[in-house]
Amino acid sequence: xxxxxxxxxxxxxxxxxxxxxxxxxxxxxxxxxxxxxxxxxxxxxxxxxxxxxxxxxxxxxxxxxxxxxxxxxxxxxxxxxxxxxxxxxxxxxxxxxxxxxxxxxxxxxxxxxxxxxxxxxxxxxxxxxxxxxxxxxxxxxxxxxxxxxxxxxxxxxx
Amino acid sequence: xxxxxxxxxxxxxxxxxxxxxxxxxxxxxxxxxxxxxxxxxxxxxxxxxxxxxxxxxxxxxxxxxxxxxxxxxxxxxxxxxxxxxxxxxxxxxxxxxxxxxxxxxxxxxxxxxxxxxxxxxxxxxxxxxxxxxxxxxxxxxxxxxxxxxxxxxxxxxx
DNA sequence: CACGATTCAGTTGTGCACAACTAAATGGCG
DNA sequence: CGCCATTTAGTTGTGCACAACTGAATCGTG
Numbered sequence: 001x002x003x004x005x006x007x008x009x010x011x012x013x014x015x016x017x018x019x020x021x022x023x024x025x026x027x028x029x030x031x032x033x034x035x036x037x038x039x040x041x042x043x044x045x046x047x048x049x050x051x052x053x054x055x056x057x058x059x060x061x062x063x064x065x066x067x068x069x070x071x072x073x074x075x076x077x078x079x080x081x082x083x084x085x086x087x088x089x090x091x092x093x094x095x096x097x098x099x100x101x102x103x104x105x106x107x108x109x110x111x112x113x114x115x116x117x118x119x120x121x122x123x124x125x126x127x128x129x130x131x132x133x134x135x136x137x138x139x140x141x142x143x144x145x146x147x148x149x150x151x152x153x154x155x156x157x158x
Numbered sequence: 159x160x161x162x163x164x165x166x167x168x169x170x171x172x173x174x175x176x177x178x179x180x181x182x183x184x185x186x187x188x189x190x191x192x193x194x195x196x197x198x199x200x201x202x203x204x205x206x207x208x209x210x211x212x213x214x215x216x217x218x219x220x221x222x223x224x225x226x227x228x229x230x231x232x233x234x235x236x237x238x239x240x241x242x243x244x245x246x247x248x249x250x251x252x253x254x255x256x257x258x259x260x261x262x263x264x265x266x267x268x269x270x271x272x273x274x275x276x277x278x279x280x281x282x283x284x285x286x287x288x289x290x291x292x293x294x295x296x297x298x299x300x301x302x303x304x305x306x307x308x309x310x311x312x313x314x315x316x
Numbered sequence: 317c318a319c320g321a322t323t324c325a326g327t328t329g330t331g332c333a334c335a336a337c338t339a340a341a342t343g344g345c346g
Numbered sequence: 347c348g349c350c351a352t353t354t355a356g357t358t359g360t361g362c363a364c365a366a367c368t369g370a371a372t373c374g375t376g
Contacts, residue, residue, distance in 0.1 A: 011277045017291070018280035019212040021298050022194075026209065027230055028301040029187035030363075031308040036180075037364090038312060048332060051184065054177040065354065072185055075355050077333055084331080101341045101354040119169045122176035128311035129304060133175070139300055140179050143186040146287060146297070150189040153286035154196060188333075195334090206362060222325065233325050235363055242361080259324040259371045 035128050039121055043114060049085055050118075052078075056091065057115045061106030063096065090114060193286050197279055201272060207243055208276075210236075214249065215273045219264035221254065248272060 036047040045053060055070045056062075068078055082105060085091045090111035096102040129136070194205045203211065213228045214220075226236055240263060243249045248269035254260040287294070 011281075014280035014284075015212065015273075015277060016216065017294075018283065019209075019216065021294055022190075022205075022209055022212070023229070024298045024301045024305070025187060025190055026205075028305045028308075029183060030230070031305040031312070032180075032183055033363085034312050035308045046331065047180075047184075051177070051180055054173065054180070058174065058177065063354085071181065072188070073332095074334070076335075076357080079356050081332075099342075099354085103355065115173075119173060122172035123169075125176065126172075128308060130307045130311075131304070136175075136179055139304070140182045142297055142300075143182045146289070147182070147186045147189040149288045150186075150193045150286060153288075154189070154192050191333085204361065223323085231362095232364070234327080234365080237326050239362075257324085257372075261325060
């Protein structure tokens with residue numbers, strides 16, 4: 001399809017590389033998820049639920065909107081997830097008195113207490129990865145840069 | 159809770175770091191997914207469907223089992239996904255004659271032809287990330303190392 | 317050959333991600 | 347004040363991930 005001099009000589013190669021990088025990121029995310037799944041089972045939390053609890057432990061009560069900003073998740077994901085955490089007795093949801101549109105999400109006694117048991121999770125994860133703190137932080141920095149670039153590209157219409 | 163000399167002085171800090179690394183990886187995976195979603199919309203593929211097509215373009219016809227090994231996905235994920243690709247007219251599924259348990263997945267004419275249009279995807283992704291090929295490859299290597307460590311840990315019981 | 321263990325695809329049920337939408341409350345502007 | 351645009355949660359529908367299971371085919375061993 002390219003009689004004279006192949007204007008895109010590396011396209012085939014790029015498709016192969018794309019397969020590799022796509023797969024790597026996808027697999028890494030799922031592998032991470034899998035290890036957390038095992039460790040979090042003891043706490044009765046899924047990985048996304050753990051992320052929500054981490055924010056609540058750190059920030060205290062805050063509206064769904066703010067929670068979504070911290071986690072880059074919208075109400076379509078958070079609403080059912082928070083309902084499940086509420087059913088589990090870990091969080092409390094109540095309409096804000098000042099702004100009836102808003103719902104404040106806070107910890108119950110039980111939810112706050114769960115933090116004690118969660119303290120050992122990071123150590124177990126670190127030992128599972130076998131990575132040093134510096135390596136983890138370096139990887140995190142690169143991933144954040146990647147995410148920023150991707151978000152910017154998505155906004156500008158890919 | 160720790161009157162004499164705090165045997166775990168860094169646990170609180172680790173919980174904060176865990177929030178950061180969890181969030182970074184989770185966000186990166188979703189941001190990547192989002193950019194691919196936009197670009198793949200033209201091809202009528204989702205990101206996981208694109209991964210399947212990449213394998214088929216590279217490897218040709220192969221059983222569901224092998225496909226799953228390449229992608230680390232099981233039949234619970236692949237079966238419905240492949241049905242959708244079949245409905246879209248991109249792949250063909252048929253029971254192996256040699257082994258009636260196995261289902262061979264292959265490309266249709268249309269599926270094979272789609273490869274031409276997919277050739278530009280990696281370039282668009284690369285420009286979206288703004289990363290150089292070397293950087294991508296370096297990141298990929300680290301992610302693969304992480305995945306290997308996590309898989310090994312998962313097998314040994316976390 | 318027979319029969320129990322294994323392999324393979326598919327199904328079911330739960331949970332997350334996200335787009336598109338609804339409904340209620342709020343805020344701004346004429 | 348009255349009305350409309352915006353903000354905020356929530357709902358609906360589609361698709362993926364994975365655990366647990368089913369059922370059919372195959373294999374191994376006696």
